[in-house]
Every structure is written in structure tokens, then in C-alpha cells.
Amino acid sequence: MSEIAEEARVVAATDEGASPTAELHVDGLRVSVEGKPILDGVDLRVPVGQVHVLMGPNGSGKSTLAYSLMGHPKYQVTGGAASFDGQDLLALSPDRRAKLGLFLSFQNPIPIPGVTTVNFLRAALRAQGKELPARDFIARLGEEMTALRMDPSFRSRYINDGFSGGEKKRAETLQLAMLEPRLAILDEPDSGLDVDALRIVADGVLRVMEKSEGRMGVLLITHYYRILENLTPDRVHIMHQGRIVDSGGPELAHLIESEGYDPYISAGSAAAAEVTSR
Amino acid sequence: MTEAATATGVVCRETLDARVAVSPAWLADRRTAAWDAFSAMPAPSSSRDEDWRRTDIAKLHLDRFVPAAAPTRELVELAQSRQAAALPGAALVVCGPDGTVTVEHAESLLAQGVIVSSLEEAAVRHPDLVQRGLSGIGIGESYFVAMWNALWQGGVFIHVPAGMQAVAPVWIGHLAAGGEQASFPATLVVVDDHASLTVVEDLVGLPDPTPRLSVAVTAFQLGEDARVDDIPVQQLPYETWHFSTRRANCGASAHYRLFGATLGARLQKAYWDVILEGRGAEADVFAVCFADAHQHIDHQSLQLHRGPDTRSNLLLKVAARDQAQSVYGGLIDVEPGAIHADGYVVNRNLLLSQGASASGVPRLEIKANDVRCGHGTTVGHVDDEERFYLMARGIPADEADRLVVRGYFSDVLDRVPLETTREWLLSLLDAEIGDGGGLEAIEAAP
Numbered sequence: 066m067s068e069i070a071e072e073a074r075v076v077a078a079t080d081e082g083a084s085p086t087a088e089l090h091v092d093g094l095r096v097s098v099e100g101k102p103i104l105d106g107v108d109l110r111v112p113v114g115q116v117h118v119l120m121g122p123n124g125s126g127k128s129t130l131a132y133s134l135m136g137h138p139k140y141q142v143t144g145g146a147a148s149f150d151g152q153d154l155l156a157l158s159p160d161r162r163a164k165l166g167l168f169l170s171f172q173n174p175i176p177i178p179g180v181t182t183v184n185f186l187r188a189a190l191r192a193q194g195k196e197l198p199a200r201d202f203i204a205r206l207g208e209e210m211t212a213l214r215m216d217p218s219f220r221s222r223y224i225n226d227g228f229s230g231g232e233k234k235r236a237e238t239l240q241l242a243m244l245e246p247r248l249a250i251l252d253e254p255d256s257g258l259d260v261d262a263l264r265i266v267a268d269g270v271l272r273v274m275e276k277s278e279g280r281m282g283v284l285l286i287t288h289y290y291r292i293l294e295n296l297t298p299d300r301v302h303i304m305h306q307g308r309i310v311d312s313g314g315p316e317l318a319h320l321i322e323s324e325g326y327d328p329y330i331s332a333g334s335a336a337a338a339e340v341t342s343r
Numbered sequence: 344m345t346e347a348a349t350a351t352g353v354v355c356r357e358t359l360d361a362r363v364a365v366s367p368a369w370l371a372d373r374r375t376a377a378w379d380a381f382s383a384m385p386a387p388s389s390s391r392d393e394d395w396r397r398t399d400i401a402k403l404h405l406d407r408f409v410p411a412a413a414p415t416r417e418l419v420e421l422a423q424s425r426q427a428a429a430l431p432g433a434a435l436v437v438c439g440p441d442g443t444v445t446v447e448h449a450e451s452l453l454a455q456g457v458i459v460s461s462l463e464e465a466a467v468r469h470p471d472l473v474q475r476g477l478s479g480i481g482i483g484e485s486y487f488v489a490m491w492n493a494l495w496q497g498g499v500f501i502h503v504p505a506g507m508q509a510v511a512p513v514w515i516g517h518l519a520a521g522g523e524q525a526s527f528p529a530t531l532v533v534v535d536d537h538a539s540l541t542v543v544e545d546l547v548g549l550p551d552p553t554p555r556l557s558v559a560v561t562a563f564q565l566g567e568d569a570r571v572d573d574i575p576v577q578q579l580p581y582e583t584w585h586f587s588t589r590r591a592n593c594g595a596s597a598h599y600r601l602f603g604a605t606l607g608a609r610l611q612k613a614y615w616d617v618i619l620e621g622r623g624a625e626a627d628v629f630a631v632c633f634a635d636a637h638q639h640i641d642h643q644s645l646q647l648h649r650g651p652d653t654r655s656n657l658l659l660k661v662a663a664r665d666q667a668q669s670v671y672g673g674l675i676d677v678e679p680g681a682i683h684a685d686g687y688v689v690n691r692n693l694l695l696s697q698g699a700s701a702s703g704v705p706r707l708e709i710k711a712n713d714v715r716c717g718h719g720t721t722v723g724h725v726d727d728e729e730r731f732y733l734m735a736r737g738i739p740a741d742e743a744d745r746l747v748v749r750g751y752f753s754d755v756l757d758r759v760p761l762e763t764t765r766e767w768l769l770s771l772l773d774a775e776i777g778d779g780g781g782l783e784a785i786e787a788a789p
Contacts, residue, residue, distance in 0.1 A: 135731075135735050136731075136734075136735075137727075137731050138727055138731065139727065158734065158739075158740070159731060159734035159735050160734040160735075160736075160737050160738055160739045160740070160743075162735075163734070163735055163736055163737035163738075164737050168735075169735050171732065171735075174732060175728045175729055175732050177729055177732070177733070177746070177747060177750055178750055178751070178753075178754075179749065179750025179751055179752070179753035179754060180746050180747070180749070180750035180753075184746075185733075185736075185746070188733075188736075188738055188742065188746055189733075189736035189737050189738055192736070192737040192738040192739065192742060193736075193737035223750070240736065244736065244737070
């Protein structure tokens, strides 16, 4: 009974897709993996229409946050709350979260042998109630693939199967473009890319942003400043030991680029505050 | 087997006598010899017989199955609609469990000189050809083959004369018996030198809560340079005991290809044998199997290399859900004369539930020099990462599993040479996978 009610709410929320005030709220989120605490009370706000960047040393919990928000069963929420557009994310299965408008670009997406990229995308669109007539779909797909400089043969290749690192990033960006989410969590979409590929992926994300006309928010996880030359962030958050230890404007990313995370690692949050105030 | 136990069942002397009475002399003798062999044989036992070790039929009581009634109109129409959907343009042979046989749309084949008829009729009109068709099936080679040899009725016979490329495929619908009844599906196919044929054999029935028995033999004789594409589809009702032997004897340079789908029956024991007799004979066997609820599906394959330069390749992909069990045993047997034989056998299993299980035991027995043979078996699961990836795109868990399974089967199905048939097989698989919780549905039934 409660499940039916919940479904109705999700549908209603999806129908209000244009809601300009939708926001990701993360409050004191605590997450464990196989009993080991990783996130130790994360607080974060990402409104649609903005690009937020999440940086931090390896192992600080960035990907854990991304997977937890999408609902990976391996990540156990032990405390706190997460919602999007007023909907409690933690009560929803991953597919319901996707229908609500969340999207996760995987750092290393898994191959699914036998499932072609085109069938995969159609199944996803259908599942989200965004199915297009076949002709429109093919036209749209062709357009997005051209923009991402993907060979047409990609359509009939099995999703992520035998894809190079760069091809996987493009395929993830293609899915972002086709699915038009309201909140895109991009987990290192730039790792392992050369300068040209990086620009293509960044431009791809930018294009989706522009097309959304302020209806899509981005939470971008990255180690590199370079992608931010293409995608100017509204806010930059620094994560360390499972918490957001600092937040600021684009200049914060600059600072990390030149000085690294040492101040946060060596001195904890007191030093971090000092770094920000400089 | 005592007289008392069989007095009411179809597997009895009286049934044999009735069959003998309508058979030509040569066949009557064969039936009688088979019955004698059968009567002298114990039922296969999982404790005594190696290839029955994982398939226990102790609960099979032959005496509970009576002779089959004529098929219902609904069932005949089901068989017809399957052919119409999957292979329009094929000649259609519908075999009732009671021995009735109808042949439709075979005019173009008959005009070519191809024989498509009931096997009973062919046994009278073309005894030499039918005997050739049966020559690969030993009278008393096993318990169920002996039973079949004695008791089969109706059946299909196809003969393609030398040099003839059959202009249309033949679709054979074998209709399952009703509950508490038995059927003995029979298909004999003789394809002479340089001739070719495509056959679909569709075993189908209507759901019924009481068990039925199906004992089938399908035999192919391929002459020199003959080509056969054989598409067996087993979608018998859940409550079925199904025992089958499918065998292709291949002459020099003949090429036999099997594209199979095993979906139905509560318990199946199927033998798939390819006998590569002549130099350069080839066989490719590609099959998918989807099992759920409490299905127990057993495939045993034999790739027997007799001639030199023979080649065989087998790939069986199984997906099992709920409490279903898959058993597979495969043997590549290379006889001393089969130099340069090339044989390969692979069995892959995908488990979709904790309770499902699969065992695969491929074996090689090589008695010739200079051969190339290989085998492999794997058991895997749909893992959380695959499911999560699909769900993260909005695809619900059951649909995600369906996509993964469909993908898993695709390298077999992609090989099915007839496009409409391939699409139809996909739709059958989708329906089987998609009815989700076959177990719940069955356990919820009254």
C-alpha cells in the first residue's frame, strides 16, 4: 500500500520536472561499506541550475557519496538524510531515484555483454517514461553522438564491452545527454582522458546544461582543475575523511590546483578555514 | 515391470499389440523386439547409471499415464499460431499426442519431390527410406528409446532427394498430451546427398496441473554434402516428464546445425548426439535454456567423431532462476580413424537466484592422433554491479535482469539464421523471463 502511494508521489514529482527550485539536500549523511564507516556526516546542498564540484584526496569518500546518493546496495546508510526536490532519496530504489531525475556518470562503468548501446538507451528511456518514437530517437541519438564525436558503430556495440577508457566516458556522457536528468552526479568523468577527449566530454556536459535551461544541477567529482576551465563551477566543496571540510567559489579549486590537499590533511578543519580565508 | 502395474497405463503389452496390428511386418518386428528389450531393462537409476546420477526419476510412475486423447482445438490453434508468427511460409505438420497427423502448406515441397508425411504412412509407403531414417536409432539402446521404438505413433517423416534444396522450411508442431496422458513424438528426417532442409520442431502444450509423459525421438540422416538446419524448441507444459533423444548422423562433408531453445517441462532428460561419420562432416550446436520454478533440465550431448577431418562445436547457455536445476554432461568422443578431428564443447550457466543451481561436466575421449579438442564450463551470477548500473538508469530490477539474460543469450540467438524465427524465440524468452517469480505463480496455483 505504502509502495503505491510512494510511486504516485514519484510520478507527481517527475511531472513537475520544470521545478526551478529543486535541490539536492544532504544532511549529516553517514555511510558504511561492509561495516566500515566511510562518510561521517556529509552536509551538502546542490540546487538545479548550478555546477558544484567535489574535490578531495583519494579515499576521502567522494565516490561513496555518489554511489550512496544513487542507492548502490553495497553502501549502507547509517545516519543522516538525503533528499531531492523534497523526496526522500533513501527510501527509493536506484531506478526510482533515476526516475526522480538523478543520474550517475560512473567512473568505470561495467560492461553488459549482449546488450547493445542503442537497446540499453531505449530501455532506459522507456523505463523513465521518456520514450521517443523510433525515428526521433535515432535522430536524437545521431545528433548527440556526433556532438561527442562518437562513431555510429557505437550504437550496435555492447554497452561498455571492450570500450576504451575514453569511450566509456563518452558513452556515459551520451547517456547523460539522452536521459536529461535533473541532477547529474558525475564521478570523475575526466579521469584518464587526454586534452582533446576531456574537452569533448566537458563540452558535452555543458551542452546538456545549456539545453536544460537551468533545470539541471551538476555534482562533479574530479581531481583535476582542467575540466573546470570548461565547466565553471558555482561552488567547490572539499571532502576529507568522509566530511565536507571546506566550501567556496571557483577560486578554491585554483588553490587546490596549486597547493594540493596538504593543508586539509595535515591540519584538519582549522587550517582549512584558514586556507579559505586567505 | 509387472503386468498388474501396467494394466491400466499406456506403457503396456496391449498398447504394443495395438501398434503392431497397424504396422507393416518389418515395423511390427521392430516394435516387438524393442518391447522385449524394454521389458528386460530396469528403469534408469541415479545410483546405478552414471549419466543419470544428477537426475532422479524414482518418482516417475509409468502406470499413471493413459493413452492420449485427441488434441483440443485450442491446442491445435496454438501450434498453428506459433508457426504463423515464427516462420510464415513454412510447411506445417501438426502431430497430435494421439497419433493424428495433419500436413498443410506442403504443396511446393511435394511438387519438388520432397516427402512430408506422417511417419506411420511413410512406413507403409516408403519402407526403405524409413528404415534408413531409423538406422541410427538402436532398437534397445536405452530404456526410453526402447519404449519409444515399441510405442511411437503418428510422427513425421521427411525425405529430401539428392541434389534438392527444399524450397520451404518444415515446421513440426508436436502437441503434448493432456494431464495423466502420454505421448511419443516421432520425427525422422532423411536428407540425401547434396540436398538441404530447414526444420523447426516445436514441442508445445497447454498448462495442466497434472503431469504428463513425453518420450520423443528425432533422427536425422544426412547424406554426403547434405545441409540441415534444425531448430528444436521445447516449451512443454510445466507438469511434464520429458525424455528425448535427438541424433544426427552426418555423411562426408555434410553440415548439421542445431539452434535450440529449451524452456519447458518440470523434468527433462534430453540427449543430443551428432555422429560425424564421413570425412569432413561438420556439426554446430548452439542452444539456450531458461529454467525457473522447480524445473530440472538435463542435457546430455555427444559429439562423436568417426571420420577424418570432422569438426564439431557445441555451445549450451543456460539461465536458471528460483529453485531450478540445470544438469549438463557433454562428451567429445574421437574414434581412432578420426584424424585431424576438431571438436569443441562449452556449457555456460547464469544463475539468477540463490536457490538455482547448475552443473556442467564436459569430457573428452580421444583415441586418434593429431586432433584439436577443447571444452569449458562456467557458472556465473547476475551481479549487483550489473543490476545497479541498469537500475541507475531507471530500469527496474526485474527488467534489468531480463536485459542481462537477453544479452547473455544473444550470442546464441544471433546465430539463428531465420530472422522471424529469431525474433519469435526472443519473444518466447522474454515472456519466460518476464513472468518473474514463476515459482510464486506456480506455488500460488490451486
